[in-house]
Amino acid sequence: MTLFKLVTNYLSEDRGAITVDWTVISSAAVGLAIATTAIMTDALDDLAMRMDAELRSRQLSDEWIRFFANHFEPILETGAYSEADVEAAYDIANGLMNHTLINELAAGIEALEEGTITSDEIVELVALASVAYQRNVVDEGMLNYYFGFDGSDPYYMTAGDAPANTN
Secondary structure: OOHHHHHHHHHHOOOOOHHHHHHHHHHHHHHHHHHHHHHHHHHHHHHHHHHHHHHHHHOOOOOOOOOOHHHHHHHHHHOOOOHHHHHHHHHHHHOOOHHHHHHHHHHHHHHHHHOOOOHHHHHHHHHHHHHHHHHOOOOHHHHHHHHOOOOOOOHHHOOOOOOOOOO
16 A cells, blocks of 8 residues: 555545544644734733833823912911911812812812801812812813802802901
């Protein structure tokens, strides 16, 4: 029997354990899946590193948001608080995430309208409003109404426990 005839007989033979064929095909599929995962993992890691480098090179930050003493002018005019006091409250507010900032601002405005807010809480509320105003995460008209950022009289000076002069 020649080699050609042996190979032809082997390839045309359809008897035997079918599980051997499926085992070979299955192992090839698993090997291909593992190889694809390894390639995709490396590609995704590379993409994440390039995105990180790009964002770091642009230096995206909140540094453009800064303390404005004029947002606290009515409070500072009372003499009850110093600029350092209100700036400290502002720094705390600026460290908050937007959703926390919005939730605390809403709760503070509710307390302001109910008249259950203290003068210290008003300072914190104005700090929250100042940060929200600069981040543009709350309606500007609402902030102007309650806090007078547009130069109008702020609502908080006529409602609740407005900061009093302690001199």
